[in-house]
Amino acid sequence: AQRVTQPEKLLSVFKGAPVELKCNYSYSGSPELFWYVQYSRQRLQLLLRHISRESIKGFTADLNKGETSFHLKKPFAQEEDSAMYYCALLSGGYQKVTFGIGTKLQVIP
Amino acid sequence: SQTIHQWPATLVQPVGSPLSLECTVEGTSNPNLYWYRQAAGRGLQLLFYSVGIGQISSEVPQNLSASRPQDRQFILSSKKLLLSDSGFYLCAWSPVLTGGAGEQYFGPGTRLTVT
Numbered sequence: 001a002q003r004v005t006q007p008e009k010l011l012s013v014f015k016g017a018p019v020e021l022k023c024n025y026s027y028s029g030s031p032e033l034f035w036y037v038q039y040s041r042q043r044l045q046l047l048l049r050h051i052s053r054e055s056i057k058g059f060t061a062d063l064n065k066g067e068t069s070f071h072l073k074k075p076f077a078q079e080e081d082s083a084m085y086y087c088a089l090l091s092g093g094y095q096k097v098t099f100g101i102g103t104k105l106q107v108i109p
Numbered sequence: 110s111q112t113i114h115q116w117p118a119t120l121v122q123p124v125g126s127p128l129s130l131e132c133t134v135e136g137t138s139n140p141n142l143y144w145y146r147q148a149a150g151r152g153l154q155l156l157f158y159s160v161g162i163g164q165i166s167s168e169v170p171q172n173l174s175a176s177r178p179q180d181r182q183f184i185l186s187s188k189k190l191l192l193s194d195s196g197f198y199l200c201a202w203s204p205v206l207t208g209g210a211g212e213q214y215f216g217p218g219t220r221l222t223v224t
Contacts, residue, residue: 009150034211044153044199044215086152090211095141095160096168097211101152 002027002091006100013077014108021072021103023061023087032090033070034097035061039083047072047085057081077107111136115200115216122223128173128187130219132200135181140202141210142183144175147197147218156198159183160205195223 003026013019025031035047048056050063050070061072070087087100112135122128134140144156155168157175165175172191176184183200200216203209 006152032211036213043217044201046212046214049211088211095166095210096143096155096158097213098155099145099153101150 002089002098004087004089004098004100006085006087006103008103009101010104010106012106012108015079016076019072019074019077019081019105019107021085021087021105023070023072023100025068025070025087025089027068027089027091029091031063031065031068031070033061033063034088034090035059035070035072036086036088036099037083038086044086077105079107079109081105082107111202111214113200113202113214113216115198115219117219118217119220120222122190122221124192124223125189128185128190128194128221130185130198130200130221132183132185132216133181134183134202137181137202137204139180139205141205142177143201143203143213144183144185145199145201147199153199156185190223192223195221197221 005024033050037047038044059074061070063070084102084104086102088097091098115132142159145153147153159165159177162177173187198219201213203213
């Protein structure tokens with residue numbers, strides 16, 4: 001069965017410090033992974049997808065099939081990055097996604 | 110552009126009462142539709158999803174049911190609410206593309222409190 005693991009419920013970093021939000025997955029098929037973000041009082045929204053290999057708001061994520069990981073990284077944290085981040089895996093015949101439990105990122109000024 | 114609506118925003122219901130939460134999507138046709146429950150420390154739990162009118166897949170056995178009476182309408186229901194049904198319910202849609210389910214657009218959510 002598919003599974004997404006986000007080992008940290010809370011990650012606190014200082015402004016300007018590097019950020020790495022961890023995500024590991026378990027899936028027997030070819031994985032497609034995503035990061036979603038929820039800012040305070042806003043809707044949950046898609047941040048980026050591995051297949052696009054894009055950088056959004058300074059965040060990047062690389063799929064490592066050997067380590068079954070899809071960590072989200074940013075070299076210099078900003079206060080506006082404080083939010084809840086969810087890693088998600090496309091599954092179920094590509095009709096649904098499995099979400100991790102989320103990591104709350106707190107950027108300390 | 111596409112929009113997704115959910116109502117009500119908040120709801121307080123007594124144990125044993127019925128429930129009906131509604132979700133509608135505008136600006137797209139034949140979307141995939143989803144109901145989630147979001148809980149702190151437990152993330153997003155997929156409850157139901159639908160790939161077409163009348164087609165409902167249930168992910169977890171529970172006291173809830175879902176229906177899709179129209180293409181862009183998704184309803185979450187219960188005949189008798191339990192205290193454990195309290196939570197934050199999210200509706201989402203995704204385009205019907207290969208892998209499109211990964212690109213989900215979420216509604217504002219409904220906060221349900223069962224007393």
